[in-house]
Each structure stands twice: as C-alpha cells, then as structure tokens.
Amino acid sequence: MSFLWGVVWGVAAVLVVAVGAIIGVWWERKVAARIQLRLGPQQIGPAGSLQMVADVLKLLVKEDIVPDASDEPFFRYAPLAVFAPVAMSIAVIPFAAGWAPFDASVGVFFFLAVPSIGVLGILFSAWASHNTLSALGGVRAAAQMVSYEVPRSLSVLSVLVLAGTLRPVGVMDAWQWWWIPATFVGFIVYLISSIAEMNRGPFDIPEAESELVAGYFADYAGIRWAVFMMGEYGAMISASLFGAAMFLGGYHLLPGALGIVAFIAVASLLMTVIMWVKWTLPRMRQDQLMEFCWKMLTPIALVQLLVAGVIAAWL
Amino acid sequence: MAVERDRLKVPESVSDEYAPGVKGFFQGALSVLTGLGITARAATRTPTTVRYPDEKLTLSDRWRGPLYLRGALGRDSIDIISAPPDEYNGVIDELYRTERLSPCIGNCPANVDARGQAFLIADDRVPEAYELVRERNILPGVLGRICHHPCETACRRTRYDEPISIRPLHRFAYEEYRKVASERIKPLPQTRGKRVAIVGAGPSGLTAAHDLMRLGYTVTMYEGESKPGGALSTGVPSYRLPRDVLYNEIDNIVAMGLDLHCGVKVGKDVMLADIMRDNDAVLVAVGLQQSRILPLPGTDAEGVIGALEFLWAANNLGEAGVAGKRVLVIGGGNVAVDVARCALRVGASEVKLACLEGDNEMPCHPWEIEEAIDEGVIAMCSLGPVEVLSSENKVTGMRMRPCLSVFDESGRFSPTYGEEMTDIETDVVVFSIGQAAVLDDLVSGTALLVSGRGQLVVDSTDFTTSAPGVFACGEVVTGPGSAIGSIATGHEAATSVHRYLEGQSLTEGRVPRPVPVLEKYGPVDFDYVEPERRRAVIELADPEERVTDFRVVEPGLTREQAMAEAMRCLRCESEVCVGCTFCARVCPDYAIKVERSDEPGARCLTTYELDLTKCCFCGLCAEQCPTGALQHSGQYELSFYHRELMVFDKGEMLRDGGGTRSTGRDGITSPACPAPPRKAGEAS
Ligand SMILES: Cc1cc2nc3c(=O)[nH]c(=O)nc-3n(C[C@H](O)[C@H](O)[C@H](O)COP(=O)(O)OP(=O)(O)OC[C@H]3O[C@@H](n4cnc5c(N)ncnc54)[C@H](O)[C@@H]3O)c2cc1C
Ligand code: SF4
Numbered sequence: 001m002s003f004l005w006g007v008v009w010g011v012a013a014v015l016v017v018a019v020g021a022i023i024g025v026w027w028e029r030k031v032a033a034r035i036q037l038r039l040g041p042q043q044i045g046p047a048g049s050l051q052m053v054a055d056v057l058k059l060l061v062k063e064d065i066v067p068d069a070s071d072e073p074f075f076r077y078a079p080l081a082v083f084a085p086v087a088m089s090i091a092v093i094p095f096a097a098g099w100a101p102f103d104a105s106v107g108v109f110f111f112l113a114v115p116s117i118g119v120l121g122i123l124f125s126a127w128a129s130h131n132t133l134s135a136l137g138g139v140r141a142a143a144q145m146v147s148y149e150v151p152r153s154l155s156v157l158s159v160l161v162l163a164g165t166l167r168p169v170g171v172m173d174a175w176q177w178w179w180i181p182a183t184f185v186g187f188i189v190y191l192i193s194s195i196a197e198m199n200r201g202p203f204d205i206p207e208a209e210s211e212l213v214a215g216y217f218a219d220y221a222g223i224r225w226a227v228f229m230m231g232e233y234g235a236m237i238s239a240s241l242f243g244a245a246m247f248l249g250g251y252h253l254l255p256g257a258l259g260i261v262a263f264i265a266v267a268s269l270l271m272t273v274i275m276w277v278k279w280t281l282p283r284m285r286q287d288q289l290m291e292f293c294w295k296m297l298t299p300i301a302l303v304q305l306l307v308a309g310v311i312a313a314w315l
Numbered sequence: 316m317a318v319e320r321d322r323l324k325v326p327e328s329v330s331d332e333y334a335p336g337v338k339g340f341f342q343g344a345l346s347v348l349t350g351l352g353i354t355a356r357a358a359t360r361t362p363t364t365v366r367y368p369d370e371k372l373t374l375s376d377r378w379r380g381p382l383y384l385r386g387a388l389g390r391d392s393i394d395i396i397s398a399p400p401d402e403y404n405g406v407i408d409e410l411y412r413t414e415r416l417s418p419c420i421g422n423c424p425a426n427v428d429a430r431g432q433a434f435l436i437a438d439d440r441v442p443e444a445y446e447l448v449r450e451r452n453i454l455p456g457v458l459g460r461i462c463h464h465p466c467e468t469a470c471r472r473t474r475y476d477e478p479i480s481i482r483p484l485h486r487f488a489y490e491e492y493r494k495v496a497s498e499r500i501k502p503l504p505q506t507r508g509k510r511v512a513i514v515g516a517g518p519s520g521l522t523a524a525h526d527l528m529r530l531g532y533t534v535t536m537y538e539g540e541s542k543p544g545g546a547l548s549t550g551v552p553s554y555r556l557p558r559d560v561l562y563n564e565i566d567n568i569v570a571m572g573l574d575l576h577c578g579v580k581v582g583k584d585v586m587l588a589d590i591m592r593d594n595d596a597v598l599v600a601v602g603l604q605q606s607r608i609l610p611l612p613g614t615d616a617e618g619v620i621g622a623l624e625f626l627w628a629a630n631n632l633g634e635a636g637v638a639g640k641r642v643l644v645i646g647g648g649n650v651a652v653d654v655a656r657c658a659l660r661v662g663a664s665e666v667k668l669a670c671l672e673g674d675n676e677m678p679c680h681p682w683e684i685e686e687a688i689d690e691g692v693i694a695m696c697s698l699g700p701v702e703v704l705s706s707e708n709k710v711t712g713m714r715m716r717p718c719l720s721v722f723d724e725s726g727r728f729s730p731t732y733g734e735e736m737t738d739i740e741t742d743v744v745v746f747s748i749g750q751a752a753v754l755d756d757l758v759s760g761t762a763l764l765v766s767g768r769g770q771l772v773v774d775s776t777d778f779t780t781s782a783p784g785v786f787a788c789g790e791v792v793t794g795p796g797s798a799i800g801s802i803a804t805g806h807e808a809a810t811s812v813h814r815y816l817e818g819q820s821l822t823e824g825r826v827p828r829p830v831p832v833l834e835k836y837g838p839v840d841f842d843y844v845e846p847e848r849r850r851a852v853i854e855l856a857d858p859e860e861r862v863t864d865f866r867v868v869e870p871g872l873t874r875e876q877a878m879a880e881a882m883r884c885l886r887c888e889s890e891v892c893v894g895c896t897f898c899a900r901v902c903p904d905y906a907i908k909v910e911r912s913d914e915p916g917a918r919c920l921t922t923y924e925l926d927l928t929k930c931c932f933c934g935l936c937a938e939q940c941p942t943g944a945l946q947h948s949g950q951y952e953l954s955f956y957h958r959e960l961m962v963f964d965k966g967e968m969l970r971d972g973g974g975t976r977s978t979g980r981d982g983i984t985s986p987a988c989p990a991p992p993r994k995a996g997e998a999s
Binding site for chain 1: 347359
C-alpha cells in the first residue's frame, strides 16, 4: 500500500517539477528579455506562454543522440540520476499547516542530503560522455556542489536551532515572525549557496558555454538534455519553496487556505530573484568561487548559527 | 616540497581592486546591488525589439532557415538591359526606383549595360556583348580606348578589391566583333518614310543617327571635315585612338544605312535653311570648333596657337612646326595633356604644362597626367599666365605669377594671384583652356538664335532650339565634356526628334536622368587579397620609346585576361548568385561554403552550403551580397529533427521562402552545372 502511495507521490512530484520547469523557462525567458530590452517569446499563445509547450513537443521528437564513444548505459540514464533526487526533495516541503507530501521526522536532513546524489548523476554524465570538456565540467560541478553544501546546511541549521526540530512541518508549527530578521543573514547565505548548488549563473562555471560548451551535458540533445534542464529548474523550484518556508514563514503569511497561495507567491518571487541575479552578474572564476564559499559564506553562516544559538539559549 | 604555481593572470581590463577585509566585502556587496539595480531599471523600460510582422507568424515559414538564395548560376541568366532607344531611359528609371540598378550602369552617362557586357563575354558570347554595348555607346571600340570610365569608378567590386576593367572589355569586344562584323551588320529598314538631317559627324550626331535609324527613319548626315568622327578624328591623338578603329566603327554605322556626306560644310557648301526645308527634322551636332585664347598682352605674336589647331596639325599632318622647339602648354585639362604629349611626339625639345590648379586638383584625369609625366612632360602647377613675351613678334617666353587659389568660397571660378613674377622661356605657347562653338555661318538664314556669348540657344532637357523641328545635341549644348557625355545627349535628342515627328509631347513622362550618387570607397588593403582576384594589369608601352612616334600606348586585354575580367564581374543587383564567395568571407563563423567553376561559357556555382549549426544569424552575408541573391527569409527560430538537415545545400538554398523544412529533404536536388553553351552551327 505504502509502495503505491510512493508511486503516486513520485509521479506527482515529477509532474510538479516538469510543469514548474515549463512555466519557469517561459518566465525566465521573459525576465531575461526584459532585462535586455527585448520582448521574449511572443508568438505562440498569449505573450508566448505556449512557447514552452511547443518546445517540449519539439524536444520530445528530436533525434536522440548517443555519441559512439560514450559509455552508453551511463550516458543514457545519468540525466535521471540528476533529476530524480531533485524531484524527491520536493516531497518534504510543508505546503500547509501540518501537511507535507512526505512528513518525515528528519525531513530537513532529507531535503539537504538527497539532492546531493545529483552530484553522482553529473559525474556519470560527465564521464560517460567521453569528452574532455564534459569531464572538466563534471569535476568542476562536483567540487562546487560539495563545497556549497557546507554553508547551505549551516545556514539552515540556524533555523533548526530556533525550532528545535528536524521535521519541516514541526519547524513551521514553531515559526515566529521575528525569525525573519533573526535569520536574515542566514537566508542570504542560503540563497547564494542554493544558486551555486544548482549551477546557475553567476556560478555556472561547470556549464560555462563560452569555454566548456555546456560542460557535463555538452553531448546531450533532445529530451535527455531537457531532463538536465528540468533538473536545474526543479532545483530552483525546490530551493525557492524550501527557502520561503524555512526563512520567510511560508503559509503563515496569510491566514487559512490563502496561506498556500502566499507561500507559492513568495517562492515564485524568490525564483524571479534568482533569475534576476543570473541575468545581472557575470560568471565568476573557479578560484573566486571557491574562495567565496570557504572564506566568505561559511564563516558568515557560522556566525549566523552562533547568533541563533545564543538567541535559543537565552529564550 | 610545495609545488610552485603561476599566479593567476588577470586581464588588465578586469579589476578586482576591492579594498581588503570588511570594507572590500561591503564594496563588493554594493556593486552587486548596483548591478541588480541597473537590470531592474532596464526591465521596466519599453523593449526596443519589435514584434514579428503578422505575415511572418506562419509555422511553415519558420522552418525555412534564416537565408535563401534567389537564382544561381547554372540555372538562370541575368536580365540584359535592352530596350528601344526611346524607351531605354524608362527602363533605367524603373531599375533606379526599385534599387536594382547596378552602380556601373547608373554611373555611365549613357547607362551602358556594363554588367550585361561582362555576363555575355564570360558566357563566350562576345559579339552579342559588343552589340549590347553599342545600343547605348555607339562606338564601343573607340570608347574602349578613350573613355574616362565613370562606370569603373562606381564599380562595387572596388569594395572588395579592384573594379572590373569595363573600358578595356569594350575594346576587347570590338576586336572580336570586328572579325564577324561583315556577317552581322545589316542595313536597318527605313520604314517611317520620314527624313532627318544631322549636321556634324561627331559621337553625338552618330548616336542620334543610329537611334533614329533603328526607329526606322531615313537619316542624312553632313560633315565639314573630310573624315567623320568630330573631335575624335581631329582632336584625340592617335597614340590613344588609332584612326582605323574610329573609321571602321563609323563605316559600320554607314553600312546600316546612314547617308553620310563628308567635306560638306553646312552654312557654306549647303545652307541650313535648305536642309530644314528638305527634311522633316534637323539635328545640329556641330560640337566646339574653336580654341579659346586668353586676352593677354602679346598673344598675337608668332608661336601662340590654340589647342585644337595644334592637335589638328599634329594628327592630320604629323607635324606642328614645333620640332626642336620648347613648348609651353597653358591649361591643366585632358586636352592640355594631349597637347603636351603630342608635342613630344612631333619633336619638341622640351614640353612644360602650366596650370592654375595645385597638383592634386588638376582637372585632367590622374592617369592622363601620370602617363604624360612618365613621358617627360614637366607639369608646373599653381601658376597663372600674365603676358606672352616676344621679340620681333616671335615668342620668347611667358610671364607667370603664382596662383593662390582657384575657386572662391562658394566654389565659383575666381582665381587669386600672388605678386612675384616668373618668366618661363619657350618658343611656342599653346593655349588649352577650353573650346567654343563657331556658329555664325551655320545659323545664317535660319530662325536659330545664338546667345550673346556665342552659344546656341537650346533647352537642355528636351534639346529643342529656337526653331521648330531643329534640335541640337553634343558639346554644342553641354560645353566641353566627355565623348560618352555627348553620346548620352545624342540619345536624348533622338528621342525628342522621334516624339516630335510622331506628334507626341516632348516632355511628357520624361524624367530627368537620375543623377548617380557615387559611392565612396576607402583604400583597399591588398594584404590578404589573392592575386587571382585582382584586376588585369595592362602594361603600357615603355615611355622612353613610345614618345618617339604615335604608336598606341595601351595594349588591349588578351583573350584570357578579358575572360577573367568578365568573370570578375559580380553582376550587382542581378539577384543571381555569381559564387563570388564574399558571403563566405564575411561570415564570422565560417558557416558558408561556396565553390564555383570558372570555365568560359560555363561559369557555375558548384557548391553552396550553409551550416546552420555554426550560423550566428548576424546577417552579414546577406548585407554584403552584391547581387542581392542572398536574402533574409525573416525566420530566425529553427527546429530540426535530424542533424543532417541543419546543413542547407545549394538546392535548398535556392528554394523560395515558403514551405516547411523540418521533416526531410522533400526530394530537393541541387541544380547541376550546365554544359558549356554551343555556338550556333557547331555540331553537338
Ligand atoms: C583633344 C581632345 C581630346 C579628347 N579626349 C577625350 C577622351 O580621351 N575621352 C573622352 O571621353 N572625350 C574626349 N574628348 C571629348 C570628345 O571628343 C568630345 O566630347 C566629343 O567628340 C564631342 O562630340 P560632339 O558630337 O558633340 O562634337 P564633335 O566631336 O566636335 O563633332 C562635331 C562635328 O561637327 C562638324 N561640324 C562643325 N560645324 C560644321 C558645319 N558647319 N557643317 C558640317 N559639319 C560641321 C565638325 O567638323 C565635327 O566633326 C576629347 C576632345 C578633344 C578636343
Ligand atoms: S561607355 Fe565609358 S562609362 Fe559607359 S560603360 Fe563604357 S567605359 Fe564605362
């Protein structure tokens, strides 16, 4: 029985991420276009809103290229290994009072740990492509994602210290409005390291079109490439939802059922900010990236944790 | 031991000069926020891109690709501009209006189809090329030697390397045509039963005669000299224009039915009034007969002579009485240079040329004065004549003063002089400062009016004079100019005569000829230009030897050179790909591959490939396409099922803008190169 539920939730999570990615891509193209004084998609559907539907159709029917020299099974399934953990992580997000699709007692830990499996997927794809640029991109991605996990986890820890629980639903129950100012610095650290986690600009060194021609997924085309793309948007969605819940109060912002609406609205706003940052800042250099993580974000996150700890002890 | 590593190199343009520590942190954070502010503000502004026009929104067009070709060599031939004389200008106007006029045609005063000439020569149809040119330029063999070729100045190939040798191609076409002329020249039928008389057998008169004969009129021509050709016969020196070429081309016109009477001076031997009575219309094309001489003290001394008289003697008698003497030519135009070079050839010991203008504003064409200097002419610029010095009524020298400026601020001729005088010793002074018409005998007994300044009163757009049925053309209307310029007026006058005789309005529907706007080209850098792309080099005869007699200075193109020159033509605005490869050369992504074969008569585009996986859609290729064959299809968003489909080959590039392109090749095959066209009568 629980297995069946698992399947249902799994399918639901994939659909949520897929639909979210479609809307996300459309919205990102609009945001990017406006920043660059363009119109963006405009032909299919009102304001080009059906453009992505057409794109998905196109991607589905495109030729499925597997390079001769690649390690075929790994090459074929690596995209899934990137996408699945991201989709799974959405399951623990507390959407409404007392309810998360998967209400685990170690939910926060789950949320932080499971997407890390994606690093393996990326390494698979990088290695299986049998291509220098991909391999380089893969190694860069692994280094970056593992590193940024540290400040990211530390920043979330400050909320957990205040809440005293690892259960996301429990955190939301215990939530107080003054947590927002108290953990604001942690929130910024969380946001930055999340962007780095999902390999988005200005931290998109692993993909770096100009020098690595898309890095670890350089050899992918069609729907397999699209799965990577969905993985990225899925990570953006889940990070925004989780951030909105943990740091910004999630459904507490509006009473009752409207809470869910407010929650999703805030998460969308966060996504827009992430896009905005990407289309504003230039790509960092690998050494700057690492320095920024270890010498800047990690100490700041530790200080935030200390502050949260002091507040918790004082209460 | 620790590995020593290079310090990371930061490009100088990149600055990460933030202060160390906390201050630097806030500086960094601030700059990130500043950046976010900038993009946020940008997002609130109205986008500057436009929407796709509605007609571009169909799905099928979208899959066409960004570019397509119109016509390609081996499949199409270009439009040859050919029309009856009285309709030709309408055709040119239309092309001009639709911006399909190639710059060479637009810039030739008579709008000769130089593009068609190159096309036909490259196609190994040289006699046809000659006949095409002759429609507008009645003397291609002559102009092929002496034309100042404004067409070449405008040639768009100058943008890429060097212009096409249009003028030498006229000459080549003539040499080839000469071999078959007797078969191809037929008398033109005189269908209209109306008679036109033309006075003067210069280029303008001959042009009008030819046009009128083509329209079916009976034409009689009177020429005062014993030989036809006008200034070309009496003026232009034979080292530039051998007379047999001139007379041969005129003979061809006579063979078409022109009734030419040489040695008949109108106004003396026959009266213009009689001619007017016997004919339905009369055209006066008498040119300019008299050299102008400055009214300076001492000009009545022996040894002062006018340019035309000097040239007439040099050309017709082979000597001008200057052997062993020093000659000073006053004037800086083309005629002055001719005089100077002729003087050397008839034995002058020293030839100097003095003009008002500075050395880079001389009115003659630069190549003319260059050749003259090579031959030993001494050019003295910025000098104004004051007085002819003489003793015992024989010229001994010329007093000159420096000329400070020739034109005033509004660009009018108004020279200013310095004070200090120089005397130049010389035995002969030739004035070459312009020519004037001699009309008194001619107009006597008619209603023709001559202005106070001795000029015939003519309307310069429809070429009517003050007497009905009498028209005028050539230099007598325009003043000194070029041969092709007078030819252009000959066409206009013929059209007026035709309309007058048909009872049509002379002005209706007649637009003034479009004034060509010359494109200005910067100097070309030949560093990366392959030698075979460049213009044929014509080696002039050795200057030291050629000044000794009237031998021809400039040899023509060899057959190989002529073919290569003709194939260099880009066929501008023809909308047919010539395989010039310039699109491939401008492409920043090396996405275009063009190959062609250059066999005479079968020049053909063999490969045209556009690799869309490389294309960055910059559009430079289509922007620079000289022929307009490469066109934007208006679609920039692409979608394909297979990788192979992303390379467009010649066949697909030729497909018009419509139709889908996402599913496969749709059975399109590249058009093959044609077999070389067979000459008529040749067995297959
Ligand atoms: C020395 C010289 C060099 C030149 N070099 C060049 C050059 O290199 N390139 C170029 O493009 N142009 C050149 N030109 C200009 C060119 O020759 C003239 O523009 C052109 O010949 C003018 O043609 P036309 O028909 O108007 O007059 P003309 O050629 O002058 O013809 C007029 C004819 O009418 C005849 N005539 C005059 N009065 C009578 C009469 N009463 N009865 C009968 N017949 C009469 C004359 O004998 C003459 O043959 C040169 C001109 C000269 C003088
Ligand atoms: S007549 Fe002169 S200007 Fe005209 S096309 Fe020929 S060379 Fe060029």
